[in-house]
Amino acid sequence: MTKGKRIVLIVIIAIAILIAIFVIAVNYIGNQMKVVDNLVINDVDLSSISDGIYYGKYESILVKAEVEVEVKDNRIINVKILKHSHGKGEAAEVIVDDIVDEQKINIDTISGATTSSKVILKAVENALMD
Numbered sequence: 001m002t003k004g005k006r007i008v009l010i011v012i013i014a015i016a017i018l019i020a021i022f023v024i025a026v027n028y029i030g031n032q033m034k035v036v037d038n039l040v041i042n043d044v045d046l047s048s049i050s051d052g053i054y055y056g057k058y059e060s061i062l063v064k065a066e067v068e069v070e071v072k073d074n075r076i077i078n079v080k081i082l083k084h085s086h087g088k089g090e091a092a093e094v095i096v097d098d099i100v101d102e103q104k105i106n107i108d109t110i111s112g113a114t115t116s117s118k119v120i121l122k123a124v125e126n127a128l129m130d
Contacts, residue, residue, distance in 0.1 A: 032061035033115065041121045043106045044128040046074045055082075056127025058119050062087055065116070065123040067096075076100055079124060089116025099124060 001009075049071045057066040066083040069076060079096035086092065092113035099105060105125050109117035 029061055036060045036063070036115050036118055039118045039122055041106045041118065042125055042129075043104050044125060046071070046076065046103065049074060049128055054127040054130070056123045056125070056130065057083075058122035058126055060115070060119055063089060063116050063119045065120045067120065067123045067127055069124055069127045071128070076103060081120065084116070084120070086113075086116045089113040089119075092116035092120055095120055096124075 051072050054069045054071065055067070056069065057064070064083065064085040065081065068080040068082055070078040076099060079099050081093055081096060084090075084093060090113070092110045095107070095110055095117050098107050105121055105128075107121070
């Protein structure tokens with residue numbers, strides 16, 4: 001085999017390896033997104049939550065949230081987002097106001113920011129369930 005043919009073969013093999021890595025990465029990210037899409041957000045019985053400040057977090061491959069939830073007199077009086085790695089999901093951050101207004105966690109997500117909404121809601125649930 002000539003030197004030129006060897007170089008072409010090496011380039012072809014390198015391209016095939018890169019394509020395989022890309023396909024694996026896309027499948028992995030797709031599977032992680034399905035996990036978030038299927039995420040169940042459970043309501044919390046606020047009557048069983050003592051006054052205090054609670055911390056929770058939830059992480060997916062692309063979106064992460066860490067929250068602080070303040071409870072007083074069996075009511076959620078404040079939800080603060082401490083960290084939110086979100087890509088284009090910043091619009092979901094208003095969901096904390098909906099949590100306080102509705103006094104529950106299992107609420108409608110923010111259109112266009114569904115993944116971030118679910119991650120924030122799960123972080124709030126985790127804060128109050130621990």
